[in-house]
Amino acid sequence: MAKNIIMNNIAIKELLYKMADDLLVLGHRNSEWTGLGPILEEDIAFSSMAQDKIGHSQALFSILYDLGEPEPDTNAFMREAKHFHNSQFVALQNDDYDFSTIRHFLFYHADQLRFDNLANSSFEPLAKVSRKIKGELKYHVFHADIWLNKLGNGNEESHARMQTALNYAWNYALGMFEKGDFEEQLIAEKVFEGEQSLQNKWLTVITPIIEKANLKIPSEKDWAPILGGRKGYHTENLDQLVTEMGEVFRIEPGAEW
Amino acid sequence: MINSLDPRIARENLTEDNNIAPLTEMDQFETYEVFHQKKRGDQHVHVGIVHAPNIEMALLFGKDQYGRRGLTANIWVVKTSNVFCTEYEDQDIFETTPEKQYREAGGYKVMDKINKYKKENKV
Numbered sequence: 001m002a003k004n005i006i007m008n009n010i011a012i013k014e015l016l017y018k019m020a021d022d023l024l025v026l027g028h029r030n031s032e033w034t035g036l037g038p039i040l041e042e043d044i045a046f047s048s049m050a051q052d053k054i055g056h057s058q059a060l061f062s063i064l065y066d067l068g069e070p071e072p073d074t075n076a077f078m079r080e081a082k083h084f085h086n087s088q089f090v091a092l093q094n095d096d097y098d099f100s101t102i103r104h105f106l107f108y109h110a111d112q113l114r115f116d117n118l119a120n121s122s123f124e125p126l127a128k129v130s131r132k133i134k135g136e137l138k139y140h141v142f143h144a145d146i147w148l149n150k151l152g153n154g155n156e157e158s159h160a161r162m163q164t165a166l167n168y169a170w171n172y173a174l175g176m177f178e179k180g181d182f183e184e185q186l187i188a189e190k191v192f193e194g195e196q197s198l199q200n201k202w203l204t205v206i207t208p209i210i211e212k213a214n215l216k217i218p219s220e221k222d223w224a225p226i227l228g229g230r231k232g233y234h235t236e237n238l239d240q241l242v243t244e245m246g247e248v249f250r251i252e253p254g255a256e257w
Numbered sequence: 258m259i260n261s262l263d264p265r266i267a268r269e270n271l272t273e274d275n276n277i278a279p280l281t282e283m284d285q286f287e288t289y290e291v292f293h294q295k296k297r298g299d300q301h302v303h304v305g306i307v308h309a310p311n312i313e314m315a316l317l318f319g320k321d322q323y324g325r326r327g328l329t330a331n332i333w334v335v336k337t338s339n340v341f342c343t344e345y346e347d348q349d350i351f352e353t354t355p356e357k358q359y360r361e362a363g364g365y366k367v368m369d370k371i372n373k374y375k376k377e378n379k380v
Contacts, residue, residue, distance in 0.1 A: 039286065039308060040308070041307050041309065041318035041321070042318070044321055045317060045320075045321040048321055139320065142317070143317050146313045146317055147314075150310065150311065150313075
């Protein structure tokens with residue numbers, strides 16, 4: 001029994017870390033658009049959602065803290081890139097707004113479905129956070145769907161750019177569902193439904209929205225998920241991000257803000 | 258190169274003589290009027306405008322511009338060009354003569370009567 005609880009804790013920590021790191025890294029990436037958004041109103045909306053994502057990651061880092069991990073700020077800003085568990089997808093550098101919009105759409109839907117499932121998790125602290133942020137997540141995908149539709153059905157250029165961005169993002173997006181080492185245990189303990197089930201739900205939800213936006217999901221024979229992020233394999237994209245993100249914090253780690 | 262300490266600007270690789278075309282006239286989306294309701298049953302109150310390419314996005318932006326902080330139950334957006342309004346040059350249609358003050362709500366001296374009643378009945 002005691003062994004079971006300890007194993008469980010490791011499994012839950014792994015789940016929390018990958019979620020928290022995804023949210024922190026994408027929140028940071030999306031915040032890079034602040035001041036550079038296509039129009040003022042969208043700049044504010046996109047920045048506000050990026051802040052929400054960072055807030056959600058903070059909530060998860062707080063749970064990790066309660067489970068004996070470092071204090072949230074230290075955990076977020078003092079780790080090296082190789083100790084991050086985010087998918088490679090979220091660390092990709094921003095290019096144009098087409099790619100950021102596609103990533104926003106693909107990730108935010110997966111994120112909403114993940115938290116939706118976790119709202120009934122047997123691990124109560126996580127269930128509680130999920131229920132609390134439900135409304136924000138609903139708005140995030142509401143926003144993402146409208147942009148996808150608008151740009152997918154816009155003019156020739158916007159449509160072509162969105163399709164190119166979707167093709168580029170797709171295999172990275174599939175990498176979000178990379179399985180962890182404790183997958184079976186999390187499912188058995190009713191902590192989380194598992195990555196496979198989540199991916200299936202995600203495909204069911206996003207497919208009609210993508211079709212309505214007049215875009216095409218790459219054909220299944222070309223699907224090749226880009227994995228490794230969950231196990232700490234990252235590219236220079238994350239090194240660059242982690243260095244920049246923790247730059248100020250590292251000047252004076254104990255400072256009160 | 259434009260030297261900026263902001264990493265986002267630095268990454269843009271902007272040059273001093275960049276060929277940014279000047280904005281043409283009306284190079285902006287249309288405006289939508291935003292109405293904000295604090296609680297169900299309250300009146301929607303006009304709070305300002307947003308620029309947007311269509312009404313769905315106007316609603317998104319209205320939510321973020323005006324519903325992000327504080328209490329919100331509901332948001333309305335209306336295309337500014339769909340608002341039918343009086344002209345300022347016709348502002349004189351709202352003028353009224355002093356003799357008609359009896360028709361204004363302020364003309365009723367009802368508070369005197371209420372206070373008198375309260376005093377007599379010690380409410």
